[in-house]
Amino acid sequence: xxxxxxxxxxxxxxxxxxxxxxxxxxxxxxxxxxxxxxxxxxxxxxxxxxxxxxxxxxxxxxxxxxxxxxxxxxxxxxxxxxxxxxxxxxxxxxxxxxxxxxxxxxxxxxxxxxxxxxxxxxxxxxxxxxxxxxxxxxxxxxxxxxxxxxxxxxxxxxxxxxxxxxxxxxxxxxxxxxxxxxxxxxxxxxxxx
Amino acid sequence: xxxxxxxxxxxxxxxxxxxxxxxxxxxxxxxxxxxxxxxxxxxxxxxxxxxxxxxxxxxxxxxxxxxxxxxxxxxxxxxxxxxxxxxxxxxxxxxxxxxxxxxxxxxxxxxxxxxxxxxxxxxxxxxxxxxxxxxxxxxxxxxxxxxxxxxxxxxxxxxxxxxxxxxxxxxxxxxxxxxxxxxxxxxxxxxxxxxxxxxxxxxxxxxxxxxxxxxxxxxxxxxxxxxxxxxxxxxxxxxxxxxxxxxxxxxxxxxxxxxxxxxxxxxxxxxxxxxxxxxxxxxxxxxxxxxxxxxxxxxxxxxxxxxxxxxxxxxxxxxxxxxxxxxxxxxxxxxxxxxxxxxxxxxxxxxxxxxxxxxxxxxxxxxxxxxxxxxxxxxxxxxxxxxxxxxxxxxxxxxxxxxx
Numbered sequence: 001x002x003x004x005x006x007x008x009x010x011x012x013x014x015x016x017x018x019x020x021x022x023x024x025x026x027x028x029x030x031x032x033x034x035x036x037x038x039x040x041x042x043x044x045x046x047x048x049x050x051x052x053x054x055x056x057x058x059x060x061x062x063x064x065x066x067x068x069x070x071x072x073x074x075x076x077x078x079x080x081x082x083x084x085x086x087x088x089x090x091x092x093x094x095x096x097x098x099x100x101x102x103x104x105x106x107x108x109x110x111x112x113x114x115x116x117x118x119x120x121x122x123x124x125x126x127x128x129x130x131x132x133x134x135x136x137x138x139x140x141x142x143x144x145x146x147x148x149x150x151x152x153x154x155x156x157x158x159x160x161x162x163x164x165x166x167x168x169x170x171x172x173x174x175x176x177x178x179x180x181x182x183x184x185x186x187x188x189x190x191x192x193x
Numbered sequence: 194x195x196x197x198x199x200x201x202x203x204x205x206x207x208x209x210x211x212x213x214x215x216x217x218x219x220x221x222x223x224x225x226x227x228x229x230x231x232x233x234x235x236x237x238x239x240x241x242x243x244x245x246x247x248x249x250x251x252x253x254x255x256x257x258x259x260x261x262x263x264x265x266x267x268x269x270x271x272x273x274x275x276x277x278x279x280x281x282x283x284x285x286x287x288x289x290x291x292x293x294x295x296x297x298x299x300x301x302x303x304x305x306x307x308x309x310x311x312x313x314x315x316x317x318x319x320x321x322x323x324x325x326x327x328x329x330x331x332x333x334x335x336x337x338x339x340x341x342x343x344x345x346x347x348x349x350x351x352x353x354x355x356x357x358x359x360x361x362x363x364x365x366x367x368x369x370x371x372x373x374x375x376x377x378x379x380x381x382x383x384x385x386x387x388x389x390x391x392x393x394x395x396x397x398x399x400x401x402x403x404x405x406x407x408x409x410x411x412x413x414x415x416x417x418x419x420x421x422x423x424x425x426x427x428x429x430x431x432x433x434x435x436x437x438x439x440x441x442x443x444x445x446x447x448x449x450x451x452x453x454x455x456x457x458x459x460x461x462x463x464x465x466x467x468x469x470x471x472x473x474x475x476x477x478x479x480x481x482x483x484x485x486x487x488x489x490x491x492x493x494x495x496x497x498x499x500x501x502x503x504x505x506x507x508x509x510x511x512x513x514x515x516x517x518x519x520x521x522x523x524x525x526x527x528x529x530x531x532x533x534x535x536x537x538x539x540x541x542x543x544x545x546x547x548x549x550x551x552x553x554x555x556x557x558x559x560x561x562x563x564x565x566x567x568x569x570x571x572x573x574x575x576x577x578x579x580x581x582x583x584x585x586x587x588x589x590x591x592x593x594x595x596x597x
Contacts, residue, residue, distance in 0.1 A: 034364075056361055058237035063332045063359035066266055066514075077267050091245040096237075 145179030275534035282488030308347025328360035436491030504585035
């Protein structure tokens with residue numbers, strides 16, 4: 001069974017593809033480019049298409065599938081009516097599936113379930129990465145603000161940090177916000193950095 | 194006061210104005226609603242979020258609400274339309290060489306004359322093995338249906354003499370510039386973007402094809418709508434109040450600035466202002482022309498869901514989507530538009546309500562007073578470009594009288 005994974009995020013597509021391979025589904029292709037998408041699909045003739053919900057090509061793709069009725073392989077959105085929750089879970093996770101006419105839901109469901117799990121895992125990873133990045137950025141911002149205070153006021157590092165912290169407490173803001181404000185002011189009027 | 198939350202899915206288009214204004218200018222809050230807007234970039238995703246409960250209602254292309262209800266290409270899911278978000282607002286932009294041949298005199302063309310010339314050009318190109326390819330925004334869009342109506346009534350056989358494909362609006366100007374398509378029928382600001390780039394010239398606006406063509410609607414899953422009638426009435430009233438605000442020319446600057454924000458259209462306030470004041474730049478280097486009925490968001494009970502509009506869309510679905518006519522489908526399609534809900538929302542207010550729920554579409558040639566159960570209502574011309582009329586009670590006969 002040939003499966004096409006359409007996703008503008010190459011990383012996520014790779015994670016799906018890897019999951020499919022682990023499940024023994026190795027006839028897979030990943031399509032990340034918007035241009036020439038339909039021509040590629042026509043050549044590849046997949047039986048299942050997995051696509052991220054927010055992909056900008058969905059309307060174009062649905063129209064193509066509608067027209068492909070005239071071709072040999074009608075293909076339609078997979079909506080499991082015997083188990084509406086499965087489709088809802090897929091939409092929640094951010095993925096939709098299109099399958100050729102005649103494929104049994106029992107063959108599609110495991111693929112969709114796998115895609116849902118991988119999409120969810122990817123979202124979690126991204127959230128963690130985002131968190132880690134903002135934590136790093138916050139630490140960097142605070143470091144820079146401390147250096148400004150140390151140079152301007154001739155104080156040491158613990159004193160600079162204490163100054164930031166007490167200002168944050170007084171104004172009911174986070175330390176990183178106070179640091180950002182300080183850097184902005186320095187950029188505007190300090191003439192360096 | 195606690196507010197009832199409602200989420201509305203939308204696409205970043207000028208005609209998403211009423212839900213956006215209802216949120217931004219307090220019309221929703223005044224009706225006790227905390228309105229949240231969910232932006233997407235494809236209609237497929239707006240529809241899926243609506244069907245699977247990520248949104249409660251949606252800004253939707255009218256034919257898609259009917260296709261979804263009838264179960265075209267997917268299992269049927271009944272949607273209801275208690276309120277129309279706008280009429281028309283689209284244009285046909287053609288590659289410069291084709292525009293030059295069809296409208297050498299410049300300006301907006303006459304749809305009958307341009308149609309005849311287009312038919313000759315399309316046949317010539319088809320015979321030479323170089324079919325004209327036209328892009329529309331969605332299979333189930335008024336753009337597709339009105340373009341096809343115009344072509345077919347002009348003697349062009351869509352899908353035989355010309356090819357019609359779907360292009361995403363943000364990529365339409367690109368597709369035109371690279372020759373991937375030779376013409377596009379899209380909403381604003383996408384025609385303007387193509388014109389600004391010199392990729393094409395606007396030759397017609399869809400209002401010239403059907404003067405009062407239904408465009409975007411507020412769609413709600415029928416079950417959910419019927420479960421909370423009172424909340425839906427409040428939403429409909431909030432949108433109506435937004436419409437009243439929208440149409441006042443002294444609000445255009447404010448409205449354009451709101452729509453242009455990053456959360457909404459994330460675009461040029463100047464281009465948006467041009468569209469909402471019915472001004473269209475036809476060709477690069479020219480000055481915008483004023484076409485008063487270009488987009489129609491509120492006047493003349495434009496928000497009233499005429500059952501006859503739904504019926505016309507159904508007729509075109511039969512005509513172009515390989516669907517066999519059936520009385521059962523026709524009545525299911527008509528039932529998507531819910532004038533009864535609109536009426537209930539405004540009962541006892543001063544807002545004009547038509548006495549009828551359907552009309553003979555295309556029969557109003559000039560501004561006419563119509564029967565109203567409350568208030569006074571004048572309707573402007575709703576003509577089709579070929580002067581045909583459509584009787585929603587005789588869809589089959591109408592279809593038999595149309596070419597191909």
